[in-house]
Amino acid sequence: MGPTSIEEAASAVAELSKQGARVRPAGAGSRAEWGGADADGTVTVHTGGLDRIVAHNPGDFTAIVQAGVPLAALQRQLAREGQWLALDPPDLGGTVGGLVATADSGPARHRYGGVRDLVIGITVVLSDGSVARSGGTVIKNVAGYDLGKLFAGSYGTLGLVAQVALRLHPLPAGTATLVATTGDPATLAAAVRAMSRHPLEAQALDVAWRAGEGRLLVRFGGVTAAARAGDATKLLSDVSGSPAASRGFDVDVVLDDEAIWAAQRAAQRGPAVVKVSALPTDLPAVLAAAGDATVVSRAALGVSWLSFPEGTDLAGRVTAARTALAPHPTVVLDGARLVAEPWPAPDPGVGALMRRVKERFDPTGTFRPGSYVGGI
């Protein structure tokens, strides 16, 4: 089913709900497997027909966008005015609606925050066909409850995200990336710590780790990006109290850095990907648990993705890593079918509260029942 307007989407959902059908909202399908499989007979409502960029207000750094607009198309339009939506997930990001529903993110999360921080207004279709809006189109607004945050990362289980108002940012005048390579996890973690405690104003601060070798990637933006990347190398010396190279850091400043970041984003996807919510100081433990997985870490945020290559007993390797990472909560994104439960068990009190939220917003259990955290 593919409605071409919010009104059509609302009547379609209302009708399906009345018939007792189960509904799965879907964008481009780039994260279709995340959150696990839906029950047989689930009707997919495709948002591809909701494809309008309703407004772009360059002077206000805001845009109003329907759910089915591909992120890449949106970014192209915004770039004409020297602006962007500061979200850079892998795979060009699918649709805006899918991005909001999964709260997916890329390296820009470091500087600009996640989906929840950039959605300033949201329009949703609920299971009874009502169309509700919260927030607005201005960046500062505290009127009413912030349902945009509630729906960001709700995986289509509360309703269909039909339209969002977004905060935009200026495209940086230039970028440069400091790349520091080491095989020592402790040195890598110490470097992250030094960088995090310093007012770098970096665009991104990531770690990449694979097969015993790690890289610290710090991206700078602005007219002085290259100089600041150069200056930041001095902080690596502080990590060891001696020149960085003597400690095993191989340091480089890359000006034409887009390929580095494209690779880093791509490493966030794979046959099986486990996302772990931890703290920056947990980085050594995350690296130790990785096994043969590639680790992509938003190192100053503490959020990491373990991407496992194909091979024997993929499910076993994923499970072993999750066990090693406990009690940090882990989610299996790519390869969710490999495990019995891609989500971690929620705290019982919070789980009950989330269930109450689900029951209020979707009392008919129309939207993807049983597919979310805690079997919601």
Place this chain on the structure above:
Amino acid sequence: MDGHGLVERLRRVVGDRWLLLDEHDLRTYESDGLLQYQQVPRLAVLPGTGDEVRECVAACAAAGVPWVARGAGSGLSGGALPIKDGVLIVLSRLNRILEVDLDNGRICVEPGVTNAAVSAAVAPDFFYPPDPSSQIVCTIGGNVAENSGGAHCFKYGFTTNYVTGLEVVLADGEQVTIGGKALDTPGYDLLGAFVGSEGTLGVATKIWLRVVPVPEATRTLVAFFDSTRQAGEAVSAIVQAGIVPGAIEMMDATTIRATEEMAHAGYPVGRGAALLVELDGAEAECDAQFAQVTAICAEQGSDDVRVSRDEAERQLFWKTRKAAFPAMGRISPNYFVQDGVVPRTTLPDVLVRIDELAAEYGLVVANVFHAGDGNLHPLVCFDAAVEGQAARAEELAGRILDVCLEAGGSITGEHGVGVDKRKHMGKMFAEADLAAFQRLRCAFDPDGQANPGKVMPTPRLCGEVPGVYRQHPLEAAGLAERF
């Protein structure tokens, strides 16, 4: 209330000393920063720990008595206004800093800690960016309830962007931890829903916050223009150049005059507008952009751009801006502080419209505001001693909100809806939107016991079937009003 033994139960929780029953004691708490509304609560408790808060709320739940949580009471929308027959839970004793973890950029505090104390606890290398003007007295718990902002929000974001975890007591007395010290706890972002819910979803007893490194450099200037239109256009030009200042604050002619009389910063009385611009960040980038900002101000018509030469002068610039509200007392016996938001590009036209309205009502409206994010604070001046003037001023303040909404803005940018703006919610949101808000409220607090009567235009009942409007039996019987 006593029929349920509530007073005795609360006494057992907090003891005699922290249970206030006497009306004279309770008068201290009869309003928050919005003095137009006053209500003495039936009683107040001052719990000393999160567990005591939980027990107090559980006692209220058992007795079926509504309650309001209150921090320093510096809120400006009546969000902490007590309920006549309800319990007021005062959180000022929960003022401990529980953990400082700078390696992870986190601090964990109790709700009664002041905003300024959070930054002080992580100084000198870190700070907590959301900084309401009342930061010396306002509490973090209140900031969480109101999703408070301040001058630095344009660049740094709001309270909601900095809260990573909350220990919360729900209206049924259950205590849950939503979010945590780490980001991205799997599941619904209940944290995002709770922050800014104005005390209607529960009360936070423990708060985890992100703190960030103090910027390497800060550069501050004040530029004077002939008109707010010119100054507004300078703001647009700065932002469109891709520059995101730490703060951009504007004061109009009336405000300049009033503040200069008080702060003596040498501001030229008679000029149409002052624009305070502060850049912060990496030193090299800051310097490069500051030169650009200075040039833009000149290009946009400012013949008087003053760059702070040292920290003392920078503080003087800020003192002048922060003196704006108290200084207004020099030119007017009373004033309402309005808190509307408009898209920044509409600022010049909206300011003209506000001037027209002020003339229509025969009242003075002074404007001082966060120009970067379009958060206006028109100060509607009046003399309460003149009969009818207060009512006219209030009406004018409401008309200004209409102008904000017509421009595509919001009825509140940082002060909250509280009791003061409930009546305006229906102008900003449709019936279905308000019904969706109610779904959230009912999920957290089905009996409507936490801070009832705030935010929503009129109380609703959670027993209603959500969705497309149907008249409730109580409405049909004329016992309840929708809105």
